[in-house]
Amino acid sequence: MIDQLVHSEMDLCEMLNMMRLAEQQYVKSTQRDQKSSPQVDNEDTAMTDDHQSDTASEYSTSSSQSTSVEFFGCAFLQAVQAQMDTFPDSGGQYLETIFAHREIFMSLPTGHPQCSRGFSDMAYTLEQQAWKEERAADNVAVAAFRHEAWSIAASL
Structure with a gap:
């Protein structure tokens, strides 16, 4: 039992050591942008009550116009999101990401207002990748x- 606990902690330490935190500059600039007043995008369109429209196609056309990639969540989730394209598959590492984030989240829940969006974005990214057997x-x-x-x- 103790060997399993030590082994899982070593895996978590190895995962955190493998992470590249070069995106830390991006995290700091994003935090500064969030503190400033919101900017109005003149290209926004009015919302309609068209119940027959396909929201997925609307999302894909609006996202194709945007050239910058924006990550949401705490610094940990932003670093994971920035590295998602480099991994061939999730390989079960998603559980380590979830559990590591839960530990971080429990230490300061109010410091994670955008983490729900970050996890949703990671799910969307995995869905959009080309399907392969692996x-x-x-x-x-x-x-x-x-x-x-x-x-x-639900917890916030």
Whole structure:
């Protein structure tokens, strides 16, 4: 039992050591931008009550116009999101991400107002990647990320 506990802690330490935190500059600039007043985008369109429209297609056209990538969540989630494209598949590491974030979250829940959105974005990113046989387990990761997003939103 103790060997398993030590082994899991070593895995977490190894994962945190492997993370590249070069995106730390981005995190600081995002925090400064959030403190400043919101900017109005003149290209916004009015909302309509068209119940027949496909929101997924609307989302894809609006996201294709945007060239910058924006990550949401705490610094830990932003670092994970920035590195998602470099991994061939989730390989079960999504559980380590969720559990590591839960520990961070429990230390200061009020410091994570955007983490629900961050987990939702990670689920969406996994869904949009091309399906390959080795990525079959990513569907479980998508469901886990969505559940974690819901749990965080419910606890805030």
